[in-house]
Amino acid sequence: MSRDEPVTLGGGERLPRYRWWQAFSRSLFHLQLAGGNGSLQTWSVDVRPGGDADSVVRARLYLDGVHQATAKVPAAFPVPGGTIEVAVSAFGVKRSHYVTFDGRERQLSPDPSSAEGRRARLDRTHPGVSRTLGVASMVVLAVALVLGIPQILEQITQIPPVAETVGTFSSPVQLPGWVNISLLVATLAASTERALRLRYNWLLDGGLFGGD
Template sequence: MIEDWRQRRAAKRIKSGDGRALKRLRWWQLPFRALFHLPLADGDGRQTVYAVDIPRRTDPEGGKARAHLYLDGRHHAESKLPAVFPVEGGIIEVAISAFGLKRCHYVTTAGAEHPLIPDPKSAEGRRARVEHEHPTLSRSISFLSVLMLLIGVGLNLLQLAEPMSRIPPIAENIGTFDSPIHLPIWLNLALAVGAALGSTERALRLRHSVLDHAGK
């Protein structure tokens, strides 16, 4: 029931497209644009290609980022994020986090989920190529991302617990906590940057968890 309500709400955010052509992804747009593709066969056996274009910027009118759906290279629809686009045989779900995409999936009417294919020239596509061509390197990068998140979030939360424990209601009921770690400001900033980089790398693979949210 909650999922149906969410989809109905998302459907109200959809606007019809204007038919403009999908522009090619340029190398200098890597930090500012994500592009994914979904080829589907229709009932007549003809292949239809959907594309989801997500500029990494907020909408000047509504203040929220938007996703644009293209059908066979023409602008078909757009929506504020999170977005749910009805397509042949199901829906496309798009959602973002503070560090990038956390979801861009095709969900069939039967409930099966399939991530869309990142454009080879996009940041997500380049990361996927590393995973395909250099799996050992890819696993090392993934491990390093999680490690940076764990260290950055863990140490900062540990230090944050001390001043929070001194809030009178908390101190009276639970007691105070003295953190065994006190890092200089520059190191705390470096850990925060490292955690953000780790979450950004995971977003390139559409990975997102509570840990990534804490890294914000």
């Protein structure tokens, strides 16, 4: 990861209980590691992908339910044996991984009450349905990309300074408004589904236009 923000010490507050209405506004992940005395410790990362009250997205690190540190995302928290890395996309958390000092990676476990946790449970209990949803999401995003980019290029080249510099472009794809709206809704749903599994591709999931 790059551009990791400085980490500030936490104030020792308790980890707030996860509420059902926070399913799409809060992401919570856990990791168990051996402490210095050999006993298991639970490290938790709490993220509000939509941002805090000041619209800044921060990750908060807890140890056995006690606040240890806070950082703007992308964030990297030192923990025993390595680092917990956290990053978000426009649709949710795209990375919440424990990276050991020798480079091995492990994704943190989503809280069972969270939307990510419910999606993980579907994967365990109905793997066939889960795979179908995953494939459908990828197909929707690929179709949206193929159909959408030519139309976006056409709109961009209609801007006078751009048209004077590179000329205009006529998209070979001309879809009715209701189709474009339906495609947009399907794309949002597909991107959200992938975010619940922490799946992210810079092209399919918006990084092309989001600066990644």
